[in-house]
Amino acid sequence: MLLKWTPLMELGINEIDAQHRFLFELLNCVHEASDQGDPERTKQLLEELGKHTEIHFGHEEDLMADCNYAGAEAHRQEHRKLFLQVADYIDELNAGRLVASSVALFMQRWMLHHMATADRELCAMLSHREARVLGR
Ligand SMILES: [Fe+2]
Numbered sequence: 226m227l228l229k230w231t232p233l234m235e236l237g238i239n240e241i242d243a244q245h246r247f248l249f250e251l252l253n254c255v256h257e258a259s260d261q262g263d264p265e266r267t268k269q270l271l272e273e274l275g276k277h278t279e280i281h282f283g284h285e286e287d288l289m290a291d292c293n294y295a296g297a298e299a300h301r302q303e304h305r306k307l308f309l310q311v312a313d314y315i316d317e318l319n320a321g322r323l324v325a326s327s328v329a330l331f332m333q334r335w336m337l338h339h340m341a342t343a344d345r346e347l348c349a350m351l352s353h354r355e356a357r358v359l360g361r
Contacts, residue, residue, distance in 0.1 A: 236348035241347075244277075260326065286301055288351065296343070303343055310335075314327070
């Protein structure tokens with residue numbers, strides 16, 4: 226299922242929003258490649274998605290560490306759980322028991338939920354902190 230990015234998904238921290246948006250674009254590309262029956266391209270895009278998801282999680286985790294965020298450990302655990310779950314799905318995919326679009330759909334749903342909860346909380350704290358630093 227292709228998912229269009231909307232401003233409602235923005236959390237107010239530009240770099241995080243840009244990274245989320247890019248991950249959604251990659252997820253849409255996985256769907257398209259999978260629908261077009263192009264396994265090589267699909268595999269390549271899933272690898273790219275994994276790489277960029279890792280970079281993005283690392284970025285959020287660095288931000289949390291920089292400001293001693295109280296919810297950092299729980300948030301990090303959510304990231305780790307996603308990686309473990311996706312690794313299982315990739316094994317299923319490689320064994321031919323799953324299609325790539327199912328992996329992409331799972332990740333879309335996970336992202337939407339994670340963005341609306343853990344990431345929203347993190348970004349609210351970062352926005353608040355930024356406003357304090359700028360004396361707003
Ligand atoms: Fe996150």
